[in-house]
Amino acid sequence: MAYRETEKMRQRKAEARQRIIDCTWECVAEGGFRSARITRIAGLAGVATGTIYRHFESREHLFAEIFRLATQREVDKVAEALGISGNAVERLESALRQFAGRALKGPMKAWALIAEPVDPTVEEERLAYRKAYADLFERAINEGIKEGCIPEQNARLASTCLVGAISESLIGPLSPTQTRSLQDTDNRNNTLVDAIVCFCIQGLTGTRS
Incomplete structure (x- = not known):
């Protein structure tokens, strides 16, 4: 049986993506893009660094x-x-x-x-x-x-x-x-x-x- 993503899972992914975006902008607003390190963003967003790369192809694409x-x-x-x-x-x-x-x-x-x-x-x-x-x-x-x-x-x-x-x-x-x-x-x-x-x-x- 093919795997089907539930609405609840889609919502969780969307929420995680938004947290990543919000926390990245928080870092940029404080110290520019150079201060927005992936490990710091992941910590602020409460996700693993790998989760960020599941939502964004690269650090540059996130930025x-x-x-x-x-x-x-x-x-x-x-x-x-x-x-x-x-x-x-x-x-x-x-x-x-x-x-x-x-x-x-x-x-x-x-x-x-x-x-x-x-x-x-x-x-x-x-x-x-x-x-x-x-x-x-x-x-x-x-x-x-x-x-x-x-x-x-x-x-x-x-x-x-x-x-x-x-x-x-x-x-x-x-x-x-x-x-x-x-x-x-x-x-x-x-x-x-x-x-x-x-x-x-x-x-x-x-x-x-």
């Missing part, structure tokens, strides 16, 4: 899944910020502030997603992540051109420039080598976000935000 899920949350937040009322410039400013502000509030998580050296499998997800942002910005820029609040330009190129500018400007502040103090952190972050947004909007429109 790629984590990266995909985490970045989708960030892209969704930027899309939400672009959905506010107002003209395209105002909506783009809202989205840029969301991007930079969330990164600076969770520097280790943002470092892992934006700049931490990763395996090629995860780097592919990072490229998809950047493209997802560029796609959102491109639509908003095209809408702004139609509205007349953004000058005629190559919207695709401009959108990729926005993603590059904001990501590159955050690398230094997010780096784990940076010494961070709670004192005045919010003020410094707000000043940095303002500067990033000003640069990006000025590049798009030729005027300061």
